[in-house]
Amino acid sequence: MKLHVVIGAGPVGTATALHLAASGQAVRLVSRSGGGPAADGVELISADALDTERLAATAAGAVAIYNCASPPYHRWPAEWPPLATSVLTAAERSGAVLVTMSNLYGYGEVGHPIRDTRGTSRPARR
Numbered sequence: 001m002k003l004h005v006v007i008g009a010g011p012v013g014t015a016t017a018l019h020l021a022a023s024g025q026a027v028r029l030v031s032r033s034g035g036g037p038a039a040d041g042v043e044l045i046s047a048d049a050l051d052t053e054r055l056a057a058t059a060a061g062a063v064a065i066y067n068c069a070s071p072p073y074h075r076w077p078a079e080w081p082p083l084a085t086s087v088l089t090a091a092e093r094s095g096a097v098l099v100t101m102s103n104l105y106g107y108g109e110v111g112h113p114i115r116d117t118r119g120t121s122r123p124a125r126r
Contacts (some may be wrong), residue, residue, distance in 0.1 A: 027042045
């Protein structure tokens with residue numbers, strides 16, 4: 001059983017933690033409140049992901065860190081850089097693989113489902 005650290009107990013973080021635990025992995029689910037699902041294999045940890053030292057200590061020994069935390073959009077410019085720095089530092093110190101859940105804003109407004117088209121010039125059809 002390998003240790004996986006999931007940061008953020010929102011819908012994505014909770015689903016990730018439950019999926020990992022169901023597959024037999026040990027999970028530390030980190031959130032400021034220490035909340036999350038009461039499930040076998042999921043250890044709930046209260047920590048602020050902006051506290052680099054605490055986050056790095058929590059991630060010690062992990063094989064993977066899943067960043068499922070995201071500031072509210074109106075605070076993104078101020079809060080995302082220090083959050084990303086803290087999570088990257090924890091991953092570097094632990095040697096864990098870092099998985100980052102992100103948003104799709106970089107794609108701009110689209111009028112069709114976004115799919116991997118592997119070099120084609122038009123959207124994939126269903």
